[in-house]
Amino acid sequence: MPTLISSRFLLLVGESLHLRRALATSRSVLLHTSVKCMSQVEPNHGSLTLSSIGFQTETEAGNRSTSNKVKQFGSPSENLKSKEKPFGINEKKKKAVRVVEKQQIEFAPFAAKSFPELGLPHVLIERLQKEGFTVPTEVQSAAVPTILNNRDVIIQSYTGSGKTLAYLLPILSVVGPLRGKGGDDGEENGKKLGIEAVIVAPSRELGMQIVREFEKVLGMDNKRVVQQLVGGANRTRQEEALKKNKPAIVVGTPGRIAELSASGKLRTHGCRYLVLDEVDELLSFNFREDMHRILEHVGRKSNADPNSNAGKSERQLIMVSATVPFSVVRAARSWGCDPLLVQAKKIVPLETVSPSEPVSLSRSSLPNSAVPSQAAVESLPPALKHYYCVTRLQHKVDVLRRCIHALDAKFVIAFMNHTKQLKDVVFKLEARGMKAVELHGDLGKLARSTTLKKFKNGEVRVLVTNELSARGLDVAECDLVVNLDLPTDSIHYAHRAGRTGRLGRNGTVLTICEEPEVFVVKKLKKQLGIPIVSCDFSEGKLLVTEEEETVSTSTIS
Numbered sequence: 010m011p012t013l014i015s016s017r018f019l020l021l022v023g024e025s026l027h028l029r030r031a032l033a034t035s036r037s038v039l040l041h042t043s044v045k046c047m048s049q050v051e052p053n054h055g056s057l058t059l060s061s062i063g064f065q066t067e068t069e070a071g072n073r074s075t076s077n078k079v080k081q082f083g084s085p086s087e088n089l090k091s092k093e094k095p096f097g098i099n100e101k102k103k104k105a106v107r108v109v110e111k112q113q114i115e116f117a118p119f120a121a122k123s124f125p126e127l128g129l130p131h132v133l134i135e136r137l138q139k140e141g142f143t144v145p146t147e148v149q150s151a152a153v154p155t156i157l158n159n160r161d162v163i164i165q166s167y168t169g170s171g172k173t174l175a176y177l178l179p180i181l182s183v184v185g186p187l188r189g190k191g192g193d194d195g196e197e198n199g200k201k202l203g204i205e206a207v208i209v210a211p212s213r214e215l216g217m218q219i220v221r222e223f224e225k226v227l228g229m230d231n232k233r234v235v236q237q238l239v240g241g242a243n244r245t246r247q248e249e250a251l252k253k254n255k256p257a258i259v260v261g262t263p264g265r266i267a268e269l270s271a272s273g274k275l276r277t278h279g280c281r282y283l284v285l286d287e288v289d290e291l292l293s294f295n296f297r298e299d300m301h302r303i304l305e306h307v308g309r310k311s312n313a314d315p316n317s318n319a320g321k322s323e324r325q326l327i328m329v330s331a332t333v334p335f336s337v338v339r340a341a342r343s344w345g346c347d348p349l350l351v352q353a354k355k356i357v358p359l360e361t362v363s364p365s366e367p368v369s370l371s372r373s374s375l376p377n378s379a380v381p382s383q384a385a386v387e388s389l390p391p392a393l394k395h396y397y398c399v400t401r402l403q404h405k406v407d408v409l410r411r412c413i414h415a416l417d418a419k420f421v422i423a424f425m426n427h428t429k430q431l432k433d434v435v436f437k438l439e440a441r442g443m444k445a446v447e448l449h450g451d452l453g454k455l456a457r458s459t460t461l462k463k464f465k466n467g468e469v470r471v472l473v474t475n476e477l478s479a480r481g482l483d484v485a486e487c488d489l490v491v492n493l494d495l496p497t498d499s500i501h502y503a504h505r506a507g508r509t510g511r512l513g514r515n516g517t518v519l520t521i522c523e524e525p526e527v528f529v530v531k532k533l534k535k536q537l538g539i540p541i542v543s544c545d546f547s548e549g550k551l552l553v554t555e556e557e558e559t560v561s562t563s564t565i566s
């Protein structure tokens with residue numbers, strides 16, 4: 010039975026962060042369970058500065074816990090101070106979190122111009138430079154120091170804004186061969202510590218992409234520090250690799266991680282970081298059981314007395330997505346410890362987020378509203394152009410082809426809702442001399458990765474796919490996304506659209522629909538707060554036909 014504890018009561022009695030964590034972790038709150046105390050939120054404290062939450066540079070970065078094996082970076086006096094406090098956040102800083110007044114966040118490191126400003130270890134910065142990463146994105150500027158300061162977070166920022174590095178860098182600052190001076194050497198009294206970071210992603214593709222991002226930063230020599238545990242791959246081989254390589258970081262899908270954990274082949278009780286990437290998807294009904302196991306076991310000491318606070322979760326919880334409905338906020342409050350919401354230029358305590366002010370794209374709060382939510386816009390890359398074109402069902406592929414020619418798009422992702430129809434579209438495009446390929450969950454693992462490779466290296470121009478590719482797929486060059494079928498809601502629209510315009514690039518999104526579906530597009534337009542302009546294609550050009558816009562003829566470059 011869930012134990013319901015009033016957050017107001019907790020705050021009134023002035024419990025320590027440590028106690029809050031213990032209470033939070035001792036609750037047996039089911040995913041999606043509505044926790045009553047959540048309605049009793051603190052008054053709005055406004056945004057926080059990084060310094061007010063204790064942001065420090067490499068020489069100061071704090072430790073999470075006295076019992077945690079990770080040592081401090083930096084000065085001994087700072088270390089000593091931190092050791093006296095649970096979770097490395099001293100009382101002063103804790104207070105600052107509680108009483109901070111509304112204030113604009115305009116100064117560094119939100120606008121950090123280089124990675125060294127974020128307090129990362131030197132050796133890690135060198136690796137980043139080698140890989141061509143020199144300037145952090147805004148969300149990285151906000152998230153890296155916050156995570157380094159041991160805070161539980163939800164990271165919300167638009168698609169393609171670099172959220173993966175935003176959590177990967179602070180983890181690699183502490184775990185593995187690129188860690189800072191005081192980081193964890195992966196051993197205690199000569200014994201290997203085991204898994205120190207678990208990263209969960211909702212699909213194999215996304216899991217593998219995250220592994221590639223880790224490998225990019227780690228470099229070839231250190232690849233074995235991270236291991237993928239995705240479903241569909243050979244489980245025995247994964248178990249053998251776990252035994253042989255003793256990775257410090259695993260990245261996988263909920264099913265496989267939960268399976269290996271239940272069989273005792275994956276020991277994560279001492280784990281320090283739990284990352285839930287695309288968290289809103291992970292908290293969906295499909296993953297409920299596996300996620301429950303993961304949340305209950307990762308970073309939880311197996312021999313801890315359930316009635317005692319000692320040995321309770323020391324893990325740091327990091328939740329990530331471009332779309333954060335209120336269910337995620339609720340889950341973070343239940344499973345995390347005083348979590349912060351980290352966005353590109355803003356950090357606020359989660360307590361200040363209420364259901365009526367969604368973080369972004371809350372299904373429940375944006376039904377028929379004519380007023381776009383500012384937060385909703387934050388899920389989409391700012392440089393995207395959105396169009397829709399009305400046609401008959403049988404002409405959709407023809408419109409797609411004409412659009413590709415008009416925009417001279419080179420890397421096109423076309424979304425449909427049903428797997429069966431993908432083949433037909435591929436066939437029609439190929440028949441008209443346009444290289445296309447289908448990608449969906451019914452393909453085997455090998456076929457899926459071969460298909461993706463072909464698309465990424467430009468062998469095929471159009472990837473015809475379904476919702477599988479809507480989240481996380483990172484093809485920098487993708488310049489056009491087409492909805493051949495309407496997405497089910499604004500969340501799905503945002504994730505599909507986010508496959509283009511990545512990291513500040515230009516991109517176009519075209520929704521091809523039939524006349525009776527136009528009202529859905531108009532609804533999406535309102536919910537997202539973006540112009541989705543009616544268009545047509547003629548003589549190799551895109552013609553804007555929206556009445557309320559100035560009717561103009563334009564070629565989009």
Ligand SMILES: Nc1ncnc2c1ncn2[C@@H]1O[C@H](COP(=O)(O)OP(=O)(O)OP(=O)(O)O)[C@@H](O)[C@H]1O
Nearest residue numbers: 144145146168169170171172173174331481483512
């Ligand atoms: N600071 C940076 N400088 C240059 N490239 C970067 C930087 N940060 C991230 N990237 C690159 O940008 C691309 C997009 O990053 P990433 O996939 O993490 O975005 P995202 O916000 O997680 O997107 P989505 O929400 O769609 O999953 C990746 O190829 C990544 O390597």
